[in-house]
Amino acid sequence: MHDWEEIYQKNFKDVYYFILKLSKNETIAEDICSDTFLQAMKSIESFKGETSLRVWLCSIAKNKYFSYLRKNNPQDIDIDLNLLPTDQDLEEEVLSALGYSEIYNKILSLPKPYSEVVKLRLIDELSFKKIGNYFKKTDNWACVTFHRGKRMLKKFMEEENEKL
Template identity: 45%
Template sequence: MKGGGRVTEFEELYRTYFDDVFRYIRRLSGSESIADEITSETFFKAMRSIKSFRGNCDIRVWLCQIAKNCYYTYLKKSTQTDSIDETELSELPSEEATAEEQLIRQDEASRIRAVLHTLPETYKEVFMWRVFAELSFSQIGQLFGKSDNWACVTYHRAKRMIQERLGDGTDEK
């Protein structure tokens, strides 16, 4: 590698954004071990392609895009694309939740993830960027080359679709 400064800059990037990328993938996948694997792969790919980063979006958005692509590739390669390790979800710390509350949350999280994957791609992605990566509507709009208002409307439509689909099995009218 050329230039010791480049390595130092990348180490700083890693320290600054590792937790954001890890949390995003953990929420997306529901698995701490998958998040570990994907986050490592993300930073490896980012290190190899940092020279191509043009700065036309926030570096955190760029890293989360790489992470999302790595995760989707992982899912395609995995023979267990529909199974989520619920044991890993139950290991997430919760100071005040009872075992029953944790089971309810796990079930709800699984149902939401299942419904999320039935949404049209744009709605799914906007929802994931907002909820899992905690991006602002402005950042999401920038990512899609649209306005922050477009991102806000798309997010709320996705949220409504999820709520409606979750209710389909229980509240048929």
């Protein structure tokens, strides 16, 4: 018998941030995480223990994400499959996603509107023009706000490193 609550609590963040890194969309990451843990519960017998449980869950999540892309972007034949990690690279991708989650949390801790602008620029990869339009401001405002937010983020990270 498996303690799914413990498995979920231990691995949710890793799977979520892994998919968030791939999709760059919080809603998609949440949905795929839910589907991943449901699928894992149904197919736990197929887990052979050749990798860690975390890597197995992320492998399921990767496949769920790929299925999501195929289902929702059938006209986009040129999905770059190289963006999706192979099973042997999955452990490194999960560890990378954990670093990504720390940076993501630091971005969200910036004061508004800096956190929003930095997130829209770095995570969602929007242009300054689109960010400016989103806030009903100019693209110059978005650029200046982004650079100030980036400076705050850098200072915040430097201060944190000095504490270590």
